[in-house]
Amino acid sequence: MKTLALISVAFLGIKACTPDETLRAYGGADRTWQLIELNGEEYTAAATLTFPETGEIVGQGPCNGFSASLTVPYPWFGAENLISTRRTCPDQAAETAFLQALQTASLSEVAGDMMILSTDTGLMLVFTAAD
Structure with missing residues (x-):
């Protein structure tokens, strides 16, 4: 039993030491990202990411x-296991377009106060740091 406890503690220590290789570690952390453009058009509704x-x-x-969840290494992107509250509002179509695009995005780039999520086929979400 003591051996199992030591193995468990060692595993947790290794997991805690694993570096973050996601978008968060490459400029995405400690900011609120405001969506300003979706597929080449201004996004006039409010949508944010952190x-x-x-x-x-x-x-x-x-x-x-x-x-x-976001587990893929930068510059890849993958919003996995997305869960959402279920309120409806007048901007429901804009929200649906945003969440579908977010789940489709597979590439990411952060340059200063700009973040771009895209696919190799052209889908693009452009964010700016709101803070």
């Missing part, structure tokens, strides 16, 4: 809050 902890995405769409 990366509060390693492996986490948290945000607010025009109608609902949401969260997802």
Whole structure:
């Protein structure tokens, strides 16, 4: 039993020492990202993203809050296991477009106060740091 406890503690220590290789570690952390453009058009509704902890995405769409997992290394992007509240509002179409694009994005780039999420086929979400 003592051996099992030592192995468990050692495993947790190794996991805690694993560096963050996601977008969060490459400029995404400690900021709130405001969506300003979706597929080449100005995004006039309110939508934000944050990366509060390693492996986490948290945000607010025009109608609902949401969260997802982010585990792929930068410059890749993958919003996995997205969950959202279920309120409806007048901007429901804008929210649906945003969340669908977010789940489709597979590449990321952070340059100063700009963050771009895209796919190799052209989908693009452009964010600016709101703080």
